[in-house]
Amino acid sequence: MDLKNSTVLITGGTSGIGLELVKQLIEQGSRVIVTGRKIEALKEVKERFPNIYTFQSDVSNPEDIRQLYQKVIHQFPELNVLINNAGEMRLIDMQDTSNNLEDITREIDINLSGAIHMASQFLPHLLTKQSAALVNVSSAIAFMPYSIAPIYSASKSGIHAFTMALRLQLKDISVKVMELIPPGVNTNLQNDWVMKVNPKQMMDVDKLVNVAINGLKKDISEIKPPLVKVLKFLSRIVPNALMNLGHKEFGKFKQLNNNK
Numbered sequence: 001m002d003l004k005n006s007t008v009l010i011t012g013g014t015s016g017i018g019l020e021l022v023k024q025l026i027e028q029g030s031r032v033i034v035t036g037r038k039i040e041a042l043k044e045v046k047e048r049f050p051n052i053y054t055f056q057s058d059v060s061n062p063e064d065i066r067q068l069y070q071k072v073i074h075q076f077p078e079l080n081v082l083i084n085n086a087g088e089m090r091l092i093d094m095q096d097t098s099n100n101l102e103d104i105t106r107e108i109d110i111n112l113s114g115a116i117h118m119a120s121q122f123l124p125h126l127l128t129k130q131s132a133a134l135v136n137v138s139s140a141i142a143f144m145p146y147s148i149a150p151i152y153s154a155s156k157s158g159i160h161a162f163t164m165a166l167r168l169q170l171k172d173i174s175v176k177v178m179e180l181i182p183p184g185v186n187t188n189l190q191n192d193w194v195m196k197v198n199p200k201q202m203m204d205v206d207k208l209v210n211v212a213i214n215g216l217k218k219d220i221s222e223i224k225p226p227l228v229k230v231l232k233f234l235s236r237i238v239p240n241a242l243m244n245l246g247h248k249e250f251g252k253f254k255q256l257n258n259n260k
Helices: 016-028 039-048 062-075 106-126 150-169 205-217 226-237 239-258
Strands: 007-011 031-036 053-056 081-084 132-137 175-180
Touching: 007 016, 007 106, 016 031, 016 205, 031 039, 039 053, 053 062, 062 106, 081 106, 106 132, 106 150, 132 150, 150 175, 175 205, 226 239
Parallel strands: 007 031, 007 081, 031 053, 081 132, 132 175
Antiparallel strands: none
16 A cells, blocks of 8 residues: 555544554655544644644444545545544443443444444445555454453454455455554553553554554555464464453452442
């Protein structure tokens, strides 16, 4: 993928991995379009990177996606790369009776349904380009269900499966279907968690995105840092041991959650 001559749309580009993608893609010479739910956050990113283009849009809202498509394609007919990065991760105890049905599947709506809707809406346009890419951001948790975040686990396993299936459908087409698979990354994703993570156990976001940029340039189907390659291998040979290791944190979370 020639990033210097690409026009890239990034969902959830106002923070975390998305914001770092904005920074490093600009450094590559890409024209960058950023979407996000919050006007103030979009203004802050625009102030930091004056040459980007911003659109307010919520990927969990299909009507927002339809309107976004009309605006973006009208203004940027050369768009050739879509990065479905918007995401949310919450720590959830399914036995907690305070969970409500309207809110419980929020990560599915954002992480999975939103990415599928974006792909469906923008794919006909991408198919008109000689060189195009659709990039979905999943997670190492797609290979290792994480009991402390069950809805997030479901959404990322789903986006991993969707990406593989779509790649097969488009294997003889000009649109490359790629997946960025991060491990735990130091971002603001964990800001609202009752149980804090050890930053030393997380990957720095700039290092992850550097891996992503190199993968995009080389048209790598599954872009993953070394730790994720190890986790994927272990998920095949010792899946139960891997899940039980992650499950140890659930007890700590349950106790903290009960003490709130």
